[in-house]
Amino acid sequence: MSLSLKEERNRLSFNIRDLSIYIYETEERFNAMMEGLKKMGEDPILHNDPSTLGKSRIELFKIYAEKNKRFHELFNLTEGNSNPLKVHFGNQLPTSLSVFMFQPYVQHLGTDEQLKKWMPRIISMEVIGAYAQTELGHGSDVRSLETTAAFDPQTDSFIINSPTLTSTKFWPGDLAIVANHVICSAQLILNGENKGVYGFIVPIRDTETHRVLPGIELGDLGEKVGFNTKDNGYCKFNNVKIPRENMLMKYAKVTKKGEFQRTGDERVGFAVMMQVRDLLGYASWRALAHALIIAVRYSVVRTQFKLDDGLAERKVMDYQLQQDKLIPLLAAEFAMHAGAKKVSLMTQENLKNINEKQDFSMMKDCHATLCGTKAFYSYEADAGVNKARLACGGHGYLSYSGFTNIWREFSPTVTYEGDNTIMALQVARYLINCLQKLKKGTKLHENVSYLILLQEILSKQQCQVKKTDELDVDLVLKLLQINSAFLTYRAAKTLLGGAKEHGFKETWDKKAGIKLVEAARAHTSVYTYHAFLQRIESEIKCPNLKKLMLNLCLLYGIQKLLEQPLGLLQSEYLTGKQSILLQDKKEELLEKIRPDVVGIVDAFGYPDNTLRSALGVYDGNVYETLMKMVTENNEFNKVDWTETFEKSLKPLRFVKRPPPIPRL
Numbered sequence: 291m292s293l294s295l296k297e298e299r300n301r302l303s304f305n306i307r308d309l310s311i312y313i314y315e316t317e318e319r320f321n322a323m324m325e326g327l328k329k330m331g332e333d334p335i336l337h338n339d340p341s342t343l344g345k346s347r348i349e350l351f352k353i354y355a356e357k358n359k360r361f362h363e364l365f366n367l368t369e370g371n372s373n374p375l376k377v378h379f380g381n382q383l384p385t386s387l388s389v390f391m392f393q394p395y396v397q398h399l400g401t402d403e404q405l406k407k408w409m410p411r412i413i414s415m416e417v418i419g420a421y422a423q424t425e426l427g428h429g430s431d432v433r434s435l436e437t438t439a440a441f442d443p444q445t446d447s448f449i450i451n452s453p454t455l456t457s458t459k460f461w462p463g464d465l466a467i468v469a470n471h472v473i474c475s476a477q478l479i480l481n482g483e484n485k486g487v488y489g490f491i492v493p494i495r496d497t498e499t500h501r502v503l504p505g506i507e508l509g510d511l512g513e514k515v516g517f518n519t520k521d522n523g524y525c526k527f528n529n530v531k532i533p534r535e536n537m538l539m540k541y542a543k544v545t546k547k548g549e550f551q552r553t554g555d556e557r558v559g560f561a562v563m564m565q566v567r568d569l570l571g572y573a574s575w576r577a578l579a580h581a582l583i584i585a586v587r588y589s590v591v592r593t594q595f596k597l598d599d600g601l602a603e604r605k606v607m608d609y610q611l612q613q614d615k616l617i618p619l620l621a622a623e624f625a626m627h628a629g630a631k632k633v634s635l636m637t638q639e640n641l642k643n644i645n646e647k648q649d650f651s652m653m654k655d656c657h658a659t660l661c662g663t664k665a666f667y668s669y670e671a672d673a674g675v676n677k678a679r680l681a682c683g684g685h686g687y688l689s690y691s692g693f694t695n696i697w698r699e700f701s702p703t704v705t706y707e708g709d710n711t712i713m714a715l716q717v718a719r720y721l722i723n724c725l726q727k728l729k730k731g732t733k734l735h736e737n738v739s740y741l742i743l744l745q746e747i748l749s750k751q752q753c754q755v756k757k758t759d760e761l762d763v764d765l766v767l768k769l770l771q772i773n774s775a776f777l778t779y780r781a782a783k784t785l786l787g788g789a790k791e792h793g794f795k796e797t798w799d800k801k802a803g804i805k806l807v808e809a810a811r812a813h814t815s816v817y818t819y820h821a822f823l824q825r826i827e828s829e830i831k832c833p834n835l836k837k838l839m840l841n842l843c844l845l846y847g848i849q850k851l852l853e854q855p856l857g858l859l860q861s862e863y864l865t866g867k868q869s870i871l872l873q874d875k876k877e878e879l880l881e882k883i884r885p886d887v888v889g890i891v892d893a894f895g896y897p898d899n900t901l902r903s904a905l906g907v908y909d910g911n912v913y914e915t916l917m918k919m920v921t922e923n924n925e926f927n928k929v930d931w932t933e934t935f936e937k938s939l940k941p942l943r944f945v946k947r948p949p950p951i952p953r954l
């Protein structure tokens with residue numbers, strides 16, 4: 291065990307297990323997670339082997355297909371799609387889309403007869419599905435999808451077609467190699483009339499032979515950022531006939547005679563999408579936690595430059611600048627963790643209300659909150675993983691550091707399940723509506739009720755803070771709220787003012803976008819900070835842990851204000867001079883949190899085999915582990931390069947070179 295890490299673990303202000311239980315919510319869940327990760331690390335197939343890092347995509351695909359099978363043998367995946375043990379693989383297992391997307395769509399949008407027919411086959415994995423919405427030409431703009439599903443009353447079937455190059459389905463995970471069915475989003479055509487986009491279950495391969503069915507042309511998209519252990523595919527449909535019953539018909543159906551009937555509320559489709567987005571909040575904090583465990587442990591083991599005594603060297607973690615890189619990310623980590631949990635509870639309640647009572651009253655508030663957490667948590671985690679990597683100097687560039695995998699696996703989250711900009715604009719639309727409701731005196735949801743503070747800002751009230759000590763959790767909450775309320779007001783003013791002159795859509799698309807997204811960002815910070823504060827107050831009893839978490843919460847709020855202070859300054863609620871207090875308070879908090887950083891990351895409990903990192907090993911034996919990986923696992927060092935030397939390197943000395951090109 292490295293002495294540095296031992297020393298750090300001996301001087302913590304809190305009990306690591308208390309924090310672990312806070313993270314995983316109950317002792318049982320924490321124990322189950324640790325047992326599961328341990329079991330996988332010890333399993334000969336699931337074990338993460340560093341030598342896979344240099345393997346080709348084809349080899350990796352085969353290895354991960356085996357891991358997937360083994361995972362199904364050991365754990366029940368199909369019953370719950372949010373299995374947290376997947377952190378061990380960074381969600382890179384083939385068939386994950388079947389569980390994560392295909393199954394919930396069938397479950398929520400299928401009629402009772404459809405569930406009876408499909409669910410047993412999906413759960414047994416005889417039917418493996420992909421979710422094929424995005425096309426080569428359109429992703430965000432779903433209404434413009436070009437794939438068609440035309441009803442043929444003669445044969446009581448739909449004919450699925452890809453009429454143009456740009457209508458080719460493009461990107462769906464598992465589509466090219468793994469899936470035998472897809473939910474295909476297509477324009478429903480009845481008697482030549484377009485009824486809009488609906489979902490259809492389309493068989494693409496024979497379930498016994500896995501041969502591609504007639505009329506289907508598909509393939510893999512090639513090497514990409516993330517998901518290289520599985521496939522993302524393209525697919526064209528050429529007059530593919532499917533039975534009428536394959537349209538997901540719980541909320542809209544086509545009769546035998548070809549009549550269109552609405553049988554429920556189509557907003558249920560959104561509710562399913564929301565359930566999927568809900569999981570991405572968890573994915574964000576898990577990915578960032580993974581990177582921070584590595585960066586924090588390494589920063590304590592790594593030393594650079596001598597202390598004043600000229601003997602010992604300083605741990606890089608003791609530089610204020612290193613703390614500034616990592617400790618605000620630790621604060622963001624726990625803030626997102628609380629925000630993800632809160633929105634998840636909202637999502638579950640919303641779905642329950644819809645399924646049991648057809649009650650959609652929570653839908654808008656829940657949808658907007660999820661769009662915000664999806665967009666800004668995945669941005670924060672994506673940037674945070676990279677920041678943590680850059681904080682590890684040269685070694686952070688090596689795949690053996692673990693960072694390259696975490697980043698590649700997580701980064702597409704920013705784009706899939708709704709591009710982050712589009713998500714942020716949905717939040718902004720909601721905020722503008724809320725402002726309008728406020729004007730009419732309508733009561734707002736608790737997440738946005740603070741917008742009433744606008745009255746205080748517009749009546750030119752000012753913040754009275756004079757000393758850093760006064761910057762407590764409540765005042766920081768108010769500053770975040772004022773900031774967001776003013777940015778929302780500015781966005782609304784630009785939008786509604788511009789709409790009179792240029793029209794609403796022109797102004798939305800071409801004049802107001804920046805202010806709208808800034809308002810959405812500020813609002814998500816308010817929501818997240820508040821969720822974190824509520825969670826600490828309601829769940830943490832131990833005073834030392836509470837003190838630490840309140841400091842992290844305060845740091846999160848202050849960091850967000852320092853990153854985005856314009857609402858406070860433009861409204862003149864806070865003066866430039868008062869903003870200095872924010873900076874001073876932040877520096878004070880970095881010093882206070884510093885002694886506990888190793889304990890904070892240890893609390894996540896990820897074992898070394900899950901971390902897949904030489905820099906983040908629990909015992910801190912970084913250099914030994916790194917050299918072992920470099921010398922023993924690196925296939926490059928096992929190749930005899932003599933032939934290359936003889937063929938391409940040695941002849942260099944005999945090459946007749948042309949005269950040098952004159953310098954310009």
Ligand SMILES: Cc1cc2nc3c(=O)[nH]c(=O)nc-3n(C[C@H](O)[C@H](O)[C@H](O)COP(=O)(O)OP(=O)(O)OC[C@H]3O[C@@H](n4cnc5c(N)ncnc54)[C@H](O)[C@@H]3O)c2cc1C
Pocket residue numbers: 387421422423424427428429430431460461462463516517522702705706707708709710711712803
């Ligand atoms: C790894 C990965 C896996 C995927 N898996 C699946 C899957 O399983 N199934 C599936 O159907 N799809 C999948 N997708 C596709 C994904 O859902 C889409 O790529 C995503 O929704 C973004 O849409 P787009 O590609 O059309 O981006 P575009 O909308 O074309 O985005 C391009 C740029 O335009 C901007 N932009 C677009 N519209 C606006 C606007 N109105 N205002 C301001 N800016 C705008 C965007 O912000 C972005 O900067 C996957 C994608 C990836 C990368």
